[in-house]
Each structure stands twice: as structure tokens, then as C-alpha cells.
Amino acid sequence: MQTHIFNSQVPVSFREDGYLNATAIAAHFGKQPRDYLKTEQTQEYIVALAEFLSTKTKILVEENQLVTVVNGGNSRGTWLHPKLAVHFASWLDARFAVWCDMKIEEIISGSLKLSPAQKQQIQQAVMARHHRTGEHWQEIYRKLHSFCQVNSYHEIAAADFDRALGYLNSIQDAPEVFRQPQAARFEDHEVARLATVVYYCNWACRLLEEVSAPLKALGYGKALTMWTIADESISFLRGSREALERELPNITDSYYRNHIRHSLCRFDAVQTI
DSSP: OEEEEETTTEEEEEOTTSOEEHHHHHHHTTOOHHHHHTSHHHHHHHHHHHHHHHHHHSSOOOGGGSEEEEOSSTTOEEEEOHHHHHHHHHHHOHHHHHHHHHHHHHHHHHTSBOOHHHHHHHHHHHHHHHHHHOOOHHHHHHHHHHHHTOSSGGGOBGGGHHHHHHHHTOOTTSOOOOOOOOOOOOOHHHHHHHHHHHHHHHHHHHHHHHHHHHHHHTTOTTHHHHHHHHHHHHHHHHHHHHHHHHHGGGOOOHHHHHHHHHHHHHHHHHHHO
């Protein structure tokens, strides 16, 4: 979570994926999120936004994924999807809406920087070029920054990674610096789908546990097998959930990152039922 100041005095909380905490800022304007959410116009907008995102990403986006309510901890409040947040902000105040739109764009674009592994590859390519050409490593960094139009290689966008690495490998008559072997990984949308499957499998296991006892009492012969399948699967699903959470920092697309986070929250909610 990160906090930004509106109008030099009003703190506004955002998540790294651009979701806005609507509760505190609504109170500043003397309003409440629930009044905004219950209007017919808002409900129509939420339905339309969910349909659009589902079509765009080819992953079903449920309307309740656009609004998340956290009841405890430091992140308590009503959190709105970035697109819905701007719509909500315009309901509060025109100037705040403009500021909110700009701030969300800044937050989301800022999350698409190089990953730690990519930064390490840049460092390795710089040193390899230094050894090949005799150029001072600081001069190589200076040229790289100028080539990518940034002040530091930390500011290079993830989309420009291949171009930056290609530049460092572009010395005439010198062998290329090949990337370090990388472990195979899924695309962002594939990880998001996997997170959904893990959540639904966990839910299914909980339902199996719930119905196995009544079915056993009714004399169903496979009731114990149902309970065993659920009990043994849950430990594997917990491990899968932990792996997905570790993968979150590597997801560059904010929409898919939020989709995974939402699936993990729903996984945890099933655990407590």
C-alpha cells in the first residue's frame, strides 16, 4: 500500500496495482462509498466494466472483483478497481477525479519496471562489455542511460529490456553476451488462470469434506474416499497458494496481478469457513 497527498493536505491510499481506498477519501468529501455503489449509474458501470475486462483478458471478471472490502488491519476499507476508482472520484469532486486519474496512471506505469532478475542481467551485460572493449563500466552505464533516455538503469521500462540488452551486446566484431538461462515460467494470464483453478479446487475440497459425513451416514460407500481425497489435496493446494504468492512480484500486468491477489484472498476466505 502507498499513500499520496491530494491538495497538499489530504492523504489518499492506493495499492500497488492502482486500487483506491475509497473509504477515507469519501469521508473527506462528506460522502460514503456505499451511497456511490448503490446508484443505478454505478451498477450499470460496474457491469459494463466487468464485461469489457472479461472480453479484453479472456478471463471471466466477476463484478465483485472490482470492489473489495477489507474489514480489519491496516488496509481496512472499500477498495475500488483503478477504472472504477476514477468513476468514483468524479462522483466526489472534479478536481480530485483529475488528480486521481493521473496518480493511478503514475502508479501503474511505475510498476512495469525491470524485475530484479532483469536488472542483474543488465549488470552482467555491462561488465561483459567492459571486459570485451576496455570501456570503463561507468561510461557504459552513462551510454546506456542516454540510449534508453533514463537517469538510471533502474528506471528502464520492462518493455525496453530487450532493446537495452541488445544495445549492450552491439559491439562490432565482439561475441554477444547471451542471457543467463532462465527458468521457464508461465505468461501472466496463465498464472492468473492457475490461481483461479487453485481457488476453485480448494473450495471443491471443502465442499467434499462437508458432504462426506452426511453421505456416510446415509450409507454411501465412497463417502470416506471423498473425505480422503479432499484432506490429502488441501495440503497440496496450500503449497500451490504459497507458490502463487511468491510469483506475484514477477507479474508485470497490474490487472492479472490483482486477479491473482483476489483469488488468493478468496482461497483464504474458504479456509476460514
